[in-house]
Amino acid sequence: MKELINFLSIPQYAFTSLLILFFIGIKKIDFVGSKKFGKILFWGTIIFFLWAMTDSVFFATISWPDNIPIGILIAIVLWSTWFSIHKAVENDARIAKGEPPIEGTPENREKVWTWPNLVYTELFAIIACTIFLVVWAILFKAPLEEPANPTWAPNPAKAPWYFLGLQEMLVYFDPWLAGVVLPGMIIVGLCAIPYIDINPLGNGYYTFKQRKFAITTFLFGWLVLWIFLIIVGTFLRGPNWTFYGPFEFWDHHKVVAENNINLSEIFWIKLLNVGLPQNIFLREILGILGTIGYFASVPLITKYWGKNYLKRMGNIRYYLMIGLMLVMMSLPIKMYLRWLINLKYIVFMPEFEFNI
């Protein structure tokens, strides 16, 4: 069993399984939002964590004080996703019957006094949160390691957990992309959401059917990319950022042969058998054209998929959305290129520190 989980957590298998599960989940959204699935998910996570903690390696990772929040995060993310889908599915069923969503029933539209209706809820939340934090603080000491030593780097040197998704992206992209451009695009993209999504439905209540595309895209970025990469970066990366299964001991001598090659090498050396050209632009021509072609494929996407969106949204919104989505999809694409053909860089121009 543990062997199997170790095997399945190898990023390419884990990611592919997650991808498949994600789209099955979207297709079978009514089942995902059912109480039955909620129960399975709830007890499933609890039993999995309890069972996994009997393993000394897993226990050591999860109980390392700074990793505890990630355990909490995973549970909360799973449950909150289920809960919102559950409410959405309930509302969708009501809407299909011609009833208003639950938030819009005459009873729920009525105004109630802030005191006592809201203030007591808040008081309760504050007390619960305080108890939770105090118990957490008593049970787990804040970690403190050896004093800072600039001459000796621990291995692995990890960023705080909430940035491990970005650090994990470093496996696939250079720092200028993984650490600067892509995070910047996440912030810009998030800010742009309300201006891109002009669907007037689903404002102020949970629903899935009325906002299928928006919710699927957001959940994809949130669960499949962001949370998944954090989990990989936290639990599955050991010394030298090598992969280790959740139940695999961090053996510092594990050597993984890195034989990644660049697109230019595949093209000129392996395929044409002529050696790399001197001129760097000629050398990288395939990658440059490929990258330009990727973003220049917008008219094609529009023709086969986006015509109606373009008509509804107008030029600026539509092209902004497609641009952001292409940027987002570049990550899984690069991941699969790495896994399938060991591709290191699509464009490799160390002369300008410009590697994609």
Add this chain to the structure above:
Amino acid sequence: MSKKSFAEYVANTQVWKSIFRHGPPDNARNRAAVVAGNVFLHLHPIKLKKSGVQLGYTWCMGGLTFFIFLALTITGVLLMFYYRPTAEYAFTDIIALREHVPLGIMRELHRWGAHAMVITVWIHMFRVFMTGSYKPPREFNWGVGVILLTLTLLLSFTGYLLPWDQLAIWAITVGSNMAKATPLLGHGGPGAALAKIGDFVMVSDKNDVRFQLLGGRFVGEAALLRFYILHCVFIPIVVAVLIAVHFWRVRKDGGISAPL
């Protein structure tokens, strides 16, 4: 004196009446007065839609984020009494805090609280998305929220350096090394090599963005001071101001979202 009449007695003293200028909130007039007359409670409207008060709708995540932010401010100030941001003292001050303050859990509360705030702010954003609450008229407030989210992460990140242990400096080294790869502005980033006039290199490791962030070429004492000031003064002030804007806009945009 029976219990009831004692409470009545207290409620009729001049002291009590000077603080709470209305009777118990058990009728409409006083319920309005208690919310409107209290500077903290008046963040709320006097009445709101039933759908908006339900825990199942907002999950109280925005409110808890705010509460944790306040808790972090208080525990953080307490920690500042014991902590000096210099390479010489930072680490030993943390040790001293641990060994000499009996039953001390301030450092724990502050650290776990910081983690918790990152989680609650993410889940808050998730809830806001899933209820479509970013749609008009709340587009701008969503944007304010995204900036708050970014600042929350930066707060947590700058604080990570302060214990000045191995975990701290190497996590920050990994993080701040990203800055050196900023296109054009970092000396290891694309385009920086082109920014040259003759032999004069415009972007070098002595003036690029990472240097500005760290006050040096590596995570040293200057970086500790910068992160300390960012963490304890600058970012919290900006966050506090933006939270005020955020709350104001929640009200001005019509309160908690509900079906139109």
